[in-house]
Amino acid sequence: MAERLNFWSTLTDPLIRQNPVTLQILGICSALAVTTTLATALTMSVSLTVVLTMAAGLVSMIRRHIPDTIRLIVQIVIVASLVIVIDQILQAYFAEISRALSVYVGLITTNCLVLGQTEAYARHHAPLPAMVDAFGNGLGYSFVLIVIGSLRELFGKGELFGAQILPLAESGGWFTPLSLMLLAPSAFFLLGLLVWTIRSFKPEQAEAREHTPPLYVEPAE
Amino acid sequence: MTGLWDLFLTAAFVDNMPLTLFLGLCTFLALSKRPEAAFGLGVAMTGVMGVTVPLNHLIYQGLLAPGAWAWAGMPELDLSYLSLIAFIGVIAASVQVLELLLDRFLPSIHAAFGVFLPLLTVQCAILAGSLFMVERSYSLAESVVFGLGSGFGFAVAVAMLAAIRSRLAYADLPAGLRGLGIAFVLAGLMSLGFASFAQMVAAQ
Numbered sequence: 001m002a003e004r005l006n007f008w009s010t011l012t013d014p015l016i017r018q019n020p021v022t023l024q025i026l027g028i029c030s031a032l033a034v035t036t037t038l039a040t041a042l043t044m045s046v047s048l049t050v051v052l053t054m055a056a057g058l059v060s061m062i063r064r065h066i067p068d069t070i071r072l073i074v075q076i077v078i079v080a081s082l083v084i085v086i087d088q089i090l091q092a093y094f095a096e097i098s099r100a101l102s103v104y105v106g107l108i109t110t111n112c113l114v115l116g117q118t119e120a121y122a123r124h125h126a127p128l129p130a131m132v133d134a135f136g137n138g139l140g141y142s143f144v145l146i147v148i149g150s151l152r153e154l155f156g157k158g159e160l161f162g163a164q165i166l167p168l169a170e171s172g173g174w175f176t177p178l179s180l181m182l183l184a185p186s187a188f189f190l191l192g193l194l195v196w197t198i199r200s201f202k203p204e205q206a207e208a209r210e211h212t213p214p215l216y217v218e219p220a221e
Numbered sequence: 222m223t224g225l226w227d228l229f230l231t232a233a234f235v236d237n238m239p240l241t242l243f244l245g246l247c248t249f250l251a252l253s254k255r256p257e258a259a260f261g262l263g264v265a266m267t268g269v270m271g272v273t274v275p276l277n278h279l280i281y282q283g284l285l286a287p288g289a290w291a292w293a294g295m296p297e298l299d300l301s302y303l304s305l306i307a308f309i310g311v312i313a314a315s316v317q318v319l320e321l322l323l324d325r326f327l328p329s330i331h332a333a334f335g336v337f338l339p340l341l342t343v344q345c346a347i348l349a350g351s352l353f354m355v356e357r358s359y360s361l362a363e364s365v366v367f368g369l370g371s372g373f374g375f376a377v378a379v380a381m382l383a384a385i386r387s388r389l390a391y392a393d394l395p396a397g398l399r400g401l402g403i404a405f406v407l408a409g410l411m412s413l414g415f416a417s418f419a420q421m422v423a424a425q
Binding site: 022025026027028029030031032033072073076077080081083084087088102103106107109110111112115183184185186187188189191192193195196197198199200203 | 240241242243244245246247250251302303305306309313342343344345346347348349352353356395396397398401402403404405406408409410412413416
């Protein structure tokens with residue numbers, strides 16, 4: 001590991017260029033479920049970033065002592081312990097948000113982003129770069145969550161953080177809330193559009209066309 | 222009996238794991254390019270969820286729930302904070318056992334599953350099934366039905382998405398929308414369709 005690591009690019013790459021959610025399809029499960037309001041999206045982002053950074057640091061520190069055959073179990077146990085700590089903290093100090101997040105905090109354990117990160121990067125790098133990279137990926141995840149969360153809360157209820165931004169029609173304003181924004185389908189649509197937007201600006205991320213028909217059977221002679 | 226049937230329908234269609242609750246989306250999107258792979262994944266999901274949810278129910282009620290150790294003279298012992306680690310362990314172990322059994326007795330099915338089976342350990346939908354079972358305090362029979370229903374709902378959704386996506390492989394899409402982008406839009410449309418199932422069970 002002689003080459004100098006460029007901390008700045010390790011940190012900022014995952015924001016747009018290598019975004020874990022929109023490019024690598026990691027960690028989508030929780031990204032969509034918790035974005036009905038900005039507050040839950042922000043809590044989830046912070047929890048995930050903390051768990052991810054600490055898990056990457058821990059795994060990287062003991063990376064020379066983990067036998068290869070049981071590394072997945074070791075990593076899952078480390079992540080699960082960190083998630084339990086976060087879950088207990090949320091239940092103790094942010095009871096309301098913790099109820100709104102329901103089981104999704106616990107599901108950070110099986111968030112493919114965390115396991116993918118520890119498996120692919122932290123296992124081969126020193127603690128500091130591993131933590132910087134994990135933090136960057138956490139920020140990339142948070143970026144997507146916050147964009148979708150604020151769009152959904154703004155257009156679904158006309159609020160941000162529970163404060164009225166757009167005056168509602170029923171109380172004398174002009175804005176009629178789009179209740180579809182609070183339902184499941186809109187999260188899929190918004191993330192699809194976000195992927196489209198990012199890939200229009202970064203054409204190199206677009207996927208190659210599939211030329212071969214998937215179910216094509218050679219005609220018999 | 223009707224209660225259990227209602228629970229099955231609710232778990233499979235109203236609270237559909239990937240489309241309504243956003244669970245298991247990583248595999249839902251990654252493995253829905255080919256219908257054969259999607260079908261294998263769906264069957265594996267149903268099997269694993271049907272086993273792990275009741276198993277975790279027994280472990281939670283027997284060892285972890287508040288007051289579970291009352292017979293040993295420790296009525297105030299509450300180990301429920303350990304449930305996350307216990308559930309993950311059970312899921313990893315049962316996936317492993319399932320893999321060994323299939324390999325030994327049904328090697329053709331095992332070969333068809335390929336890499337999907339071990340991947341199920343880190344499937345959020347499976348862990349979520351166990352966590353929902355605790356949150357909604359299902360009984361043993363209910364957790365069997367709930368596990369099978371959720372797995373079945375996942376299988377239906379992933380098979381449908383794969384069918385649509387394999388047709389769309391021919392379509393002339395804008396470059397940025399190809400692959401992941403259109404998959405999200407399709408999932409959104411399917412989710413809109415599944416939202417109408419909400420009335421189906423409620424109306425009964």
